[in-house]
Amino acid sequence: MAKEARGSRAREGGWGWMIVAGCFLTNICTRAVTRCVSIFFIEFQQHFGRDYSSTAWIHSTIDGITMFCAPLGGFLGNHFSCRSIVMAGGLLSFTGMVLSSFATSLPYLYITMGFVTGLGFALSYTPSVAMVGNYFHERKALAYGIGLSGSGIGTFILAPAVQLLIELYSWRGALLVLGGFVANLCVCGALLRPVKPKSKAADRIWDDEIAAQKDYVTSKIDSKNTELISSDLTKEELAHLEQNNCNNNKTIENQMLESLNLKNKSMDKAGQNFLSGDANLTCSCIVSPKLCRLCLCLESKEEFSFLLHPDFLILLVSVLFMAFGCSAPLVYLVPYALSVGIEHQHAAFLMSIFGVSSIVGNVTFGWITDRPFIKKYRLLNYMCAVLMEGLCCMVLPFLFSFPALAVCVVLYGYFDGAYVALIPVVVSDVVGPSYLTPALGVVYFLHAIPYLVSPPIGGLLVDTTGAYTSTFHLCGASYVISAGILTAAIVAKRWRSSKSTSVV
Numbered sequence: 338m339a340k341e342a343r344g345s346r347a348r349e350g351g352w353g354w355m356i357v358a359g360c361f362l363t364n365i366c367t368r369a370v371t372r373c374v375s376i377f378f379i380e381f382q383q384h385f386g387r388d389y390s391s392t393a394w395i396h397s398t399i400d401g402i403t404m405f406c407a408p409l410g411g412f413l414g415n416h417f418s419c420r421s422i423v424m425a426g427g428l429l430s431f432t433g434m435v436l437s438s439f440a441t442s443l444p445y446l447y448i449t450m451g452f453v454t455g456l457g458f459a460l461s462y463t464p465s466v467a468m469v470g471n472y473f474h475e476r477k478a479l480a481y482g483i484g485l486s487g488s489g490i491g492t493f494i495l496a497p498a499v500q501l502l503i504e505l506y507s508w509r510g511a512l513l514v515l516g517g518f519v520a521n522l523c524v525c526g527a528l529l530r531p532v533k534p535k536s537k538a539a540d541r542i543w544d545d546e547i548a549a550q551k552d553y554v555t556s557k558i559d560s561k562n563t564e565l566i567s568s569d570l571t572k573e574e575l576a577h578l579e580q581n582n583c584n585n586n587k588t589i590e591n592q593m594l595e596s597l598n599l600k601n602k603s604m605d606k607a608g609q610n611f612l613s614g615d616a617n618l619t620c621s622c623i624v625s626p627k628l629c630r631l632c633l634c635l636e637s638k639e640e641f642s643f644l645l646h647p648d649f650l651i652l653l654v655s656v657l658f659m660a661f662g663c664s665a666p667l668v669y670l671v672p673y674a675l676s677v678g679i680e681h682q683h684a685a686f687l688m689s690i691f692g693v694s695s696i697v698g699n700v701t702f703g704w705i706t707d708r709p710f711i712k713k714y715r716l717l718n719y720m721c722a723v724l725m726e727g728l729c730c731m732v733l734p735f736l737f738s739f740p741a742l743a744v745c746v747v748l749y750g751y752f753d754g755a756y757v758a759l760i761p762v763v764v765s766d767v768v769g770p771s772y773l774t775p776a777l778g779v780v781y782f783l784h785a786i787p788y789l790v791s792p793p794i795g796g797l798l799v800d801t802t803g804a805y806t807s808t809f810h811l812c813g814a815s816y817v818i819s820a821g822i823l824t825a826a827i828v829a830k831r832w833r834s835s836k837s838t839s840v841v
């Protein structure tokens with residue numbers, strides 16, 4: 338994919354809508370299936386006779402490994418082909434689900450459903466989401482809203498279907514059917530056609546730039562030594578000349594590196610992907626093999642320079658708290674509903690309601706934040722969505738009837754869909770489109786630890802207190818703190834800006 342992305346940018350729309358379809362289906366097969374694992378919670382607990390905390394590790398492991406290995410999916414997608422990586426993830430997820438249907442203990446499920454299936458989901462999820470950003474620029478938020486709404490639609494369809502499969506074929510048969518379902522990730526990967534490389538005219542411009550740099554080096558050597566370099570020089574003369582100009586070449590190499598670096602930065606501002614591999618290697622080797630190695634190091638350093646961006650670091654801290662509140666409420670929503678006397682079908686239907694409302698949140702917030710007068714307030718919309726989701730989470734354990742829970746879940750799902758759709762957009766706004774794939778990998782990686790530990794911690798609180806209230810309140814507080822961190826950062830930034838203006 339590195340070669341394919343070299344200086345390329347797809348035309349808005351077109352095949353990009355098929356990329357959105359691939360992202361949509363991938364979200365159904367990964368995020369929606371992960372959410373529906375919570376429907377198996379009571380089945381696993383009763384079959385293996387374990388407590389809440391131990392059983393919760395199944396869901397937390399698959400969620401945590403998916404996010405923990407998200408940078409791996411982004412890295413492989415950047416250096417190979419998103420299409421092949423997503424298809425490989427589909428095969429791995431299929432294998433994990435099928436093996437899980439033969440489970441004899443919870444540790445067996447930790448490995449097969451948690452590690453194997455989670456790794457397959459990670460390889461499929463990040464590349465499919467990042468590919469949307471390569472095809473859309475003006476309508477990016479809307480495209481992401483539609484693509485990521487697959488998790489909501491999938492939850493709406495799969496939640497009652499999984500409950501029905503459990504009743505008809507037991508949890509083993511249901512997992513076997515889900516294994517065949519997630520194999521459709523291979524079809525999703527087939528839709529991810531790479532962005533077309535640059536045109537021949539653009540390649541000629543690049544070659545002309547290389548030639549210009551070559552002439553620049555030659556002219557520098559001429560001016561320093563007052564000698565004419567010609568193709569008629571013998572090998573001995575060339576060797577003597579190279580030895581005399583060793584120190585001069587170092588200065589020239591540095592100037593050339595600076596020139597090429599400025600070229601990369603200017604293209605990045607224009608919305609282009611980073612120039613990779615071959616082009617930099619060709620330019621570098623014009624001067625010397627040593628410069629070639631320097632350029633490769635520079636390229637690697639530039640690829641991850643977004644990690645030092647202050648705004649991105651603040652966003653990561655906020656995401657860390659937000660991720661802690663994401664996983665546990667979905668894990669314990671169905672068990673909580675059952676604990677207050679709601680029937681199994683109605684309890685599973687709450688997940689469907691959550692899925693439908695998250696679809697609305699995905700699409701409406703995606704469309705709204707693409708409006709010209711709203712675009713500059715995307716981060717504010719994201720903060721409001723996170724804050725409202727936290728408040729809904731805190732209210733939920735005080736509701737004891739299906740209608741009341743349904744209303745709360747509608748609001749909870751709506752704001753969940755809103756923030757999920759805005760995460761890639763906000764990350765792109767902070768780091769730029771050229772860094773989107775690795776930056777998304779880092780953001781999803783940061784979800785890993787909270788996703789891994791929050792369900793077991795929530796289960797421990799349930800085992801200790803005998804109620805779900807503390808679990809939902811802890812998750813809600815995490816959302817509120819996440820929004821508070823971003824609010825404090827924005828206020829501090831504006832205060833410093835106003836202070837510096839008043840001083841001037």
